[in-house]
Amino acid sequence: MLGLWGPSTTLGCEFRKCHIAFNVPLAELLAAGERLNAAGIQTQxxxxxxxxxxxxIGWMPSAQLYFCDRDGHSVEFIALLDEPPEPEFMGSLSEWKQQSHST
Structure with missing residues (x-):
């Protein structure tokens, strides 16, 4: 579900930054960083x-990249990973792979 509030609604009177996530295939996620940066969009x-x-994020596990849209909202591209969860893990995808994960 996605809720959108316009400027003339009660919830749209004040600007607030929001977050939205899109589930994408891992191959798309891996290409997204370079593609977005080439378009002048900084990823984090x-x-x-x-x-x-x-x-x-090991407890899911999932791989993700974040960036901001023109209004400063947080956008996330996320791909769920097929490996078993590791609740304590938080790091880069390359670090995840070094720990014997097949991603």
């Missing part, structure tokens, strides 16, 4: 650090 990892490499 989960911790807000500039990078084109997806970060991994």
């Amino acid at each position: 990892n989960f911790l807000g650090e500039k990078t084109i490499e997806p970060s991994v």
